[in-house]
Amino acid sequence: MSDWIDKADRVTEAAIPTDAAGFDALLDAARPVVLRGLVADWPAVAAAAQGPAAMAAYLRRFDGGKPLGLFAGPPAIDGRFFYRDDMRGFNFERGNIPLPVLLDALQQAAGETTPPAFYAGASAAKDYFPGWTRDNVLPLPTGDATARLWVGNGSRVSAHFDMASNVAVVVAGRRRVVLFPPEQIANLYIGPLDVTMAGQPATMVDIERPDPARFPRFAEAQGQAIVADLGPGDAILIPTLWWHEIRATGALNVLVNYWWTRGTPDAPFLALVHAILAVRDRPAAERAALRTWFDHYVFGDDAPAVADHLPVEARGVLGAPGPERDARIRGYLRQMLGG
Numbered sequence: 306m307s308d309w310i311d312k313a314d315r316v317t318e319a320a321i322p323t324d325a326a327g328f329d330a331l332l333d334a335a336r337p338v339v340l341r342g343l344v345a346d347w348p349a350v351a352a353a354a355q356g357p358a359a360m361a362a363y364l365r366r367f368d369g370g371k372p373l374g375l376f377a378g379p380p381a382i383d384g385r386f387f388y389r390d391d392m393r394g395f396n397f398e399r400g401n402i403p404l405p406v407l408l409d410a411l412q413q414a415a416g417e418t419t420p421p422a423f424y425a426g427a428s429a430a431k432d433y434f435p436g437w438t439r440d441n442v443l444p445l446p447t448g449d450a451t452a453r454l455w456v457g458n459g460s461r462v463s464a465h466f467d468m469a470s471n472v473a474v475v476v477a478g479r480r481r482v483v484l485f486p487p488e489q490i491a492n493l494y495i496g497p498l499d500v501t502m503a504g505q506p507a508t509m510v511d512i513e514r515p516d517p518a519r520f521p522r523f524a525e526a527q528g529q530a531i532v533a534d535l536g537p538g539d540a541i542l543i544p545t546l547w548w549h550e551i552r553a554t555g556a557l558n559v560l561v562n563y564w565w566t567r568g569t570p571d572a573p574f575l576a577l578v579h580a581i582l583a584v585r586d587r588p589a590a591e592r593a594a595l596r597t598w599f600d601h602y603v604f605g606d607d608a609p610a611v612a613d614h615l616p617v618e619a620r621g622v623l624g625a626p627g628p629e630r631d632a633r634i635r636g637y638l639r640q641m642l643g644g
Contacts, residue, residue, distance in 0.1 A: 345538035353477035372401035380419035415556035450565035464550035478558025492526035
């Protein structure tokens with residue numbers, strides 16, 4: 306069962322940064338941190354403290370009239386949105402639902418012993434909840450990151466990664482977040498890269514009920530896991546590429562998250578998939594040689610300086626980072642790939 310999660314190390318709690326430099330220091334550390342009480346003064350959190358009915362009424366005030374994207378699963382899945390046993394589809398249905406209908410369904414489900422699972426996620430506040438960010442301001446310098454609301458009842462999202470930094474704040478209900486460092490990828494038994502629940506590949510391990518016979522290496526990942534238990538007003542900063550599984554509890558739970566990145570979010574992942582096509586199946590000697598190329602041009606400590614021996618005007622795609630170089634790279638790739 307999930308006893309191992311209860312015994313795992315906890316995510317470090319950090320003081321809420323008071324300026325951009327303090328926030329940048331947290332980002333540069335590249336470790337998850339809990340920011341306890343970050344948004345405790347939000348009006349939304351105050352509404353949640355009065356109970357699910359008050360929280361529902363508060364959400365209705367911001368209804369933009371645009372149906373939310375919805376995952377809905379039967380009671381049998383126990384809130385775990387996942388693949389079917391035969392991997393030919395998923396154990397839930399996708400659809401769209403108006404906010405008032407969702408809130409009514411959540412209220413009805415709250416009275417059932419074994420309720421169905423509802424999960425409306427990643428709804429941009431500016432499109433679906435106009436006015437939300439005016440009344441509930443994130444006190445962190447996340448630039449132009451979009452506030453996105455996640456509304457549901459009991460649910461579990463399998464461990465996955467994001468190609469962006471992520472601040473997630475709990476408004477209503479509770480969240481337990483189990484995190485694994487990026488280097489644990491080999492021990493997490495990742496599912497298909499191109500057929501996923503919500504866009505990101507996820508672990509095939511049921512981390513609350515791991516099967517050591519089927520997934521023996523997961524024991525190593527368990528030893529590296531850290532856990533955060535969050536209540537209304539609390540936040541967690543999840544660095545890019547950290548694997549995280551989130552269990553939400555409560556008859557009506559609400560989370561708001563903010564993703565942002567310094568570059569194109571999906572570009573590294575797409576480069577990885579293309580490398581599977583272009584590199585992985587080549588002879589071993591070629592792969593070894595290409596590894597030195599990648600280390601030289603991409604991953605090595607001296608990679609940014611590999612073209613210093615060339616005149617600036619002759620460096621081409623190896624030029625200094627910036628819009629001009631990025632446009633040149635994109636043009637070169639379009640030309641060579643025939644796109």
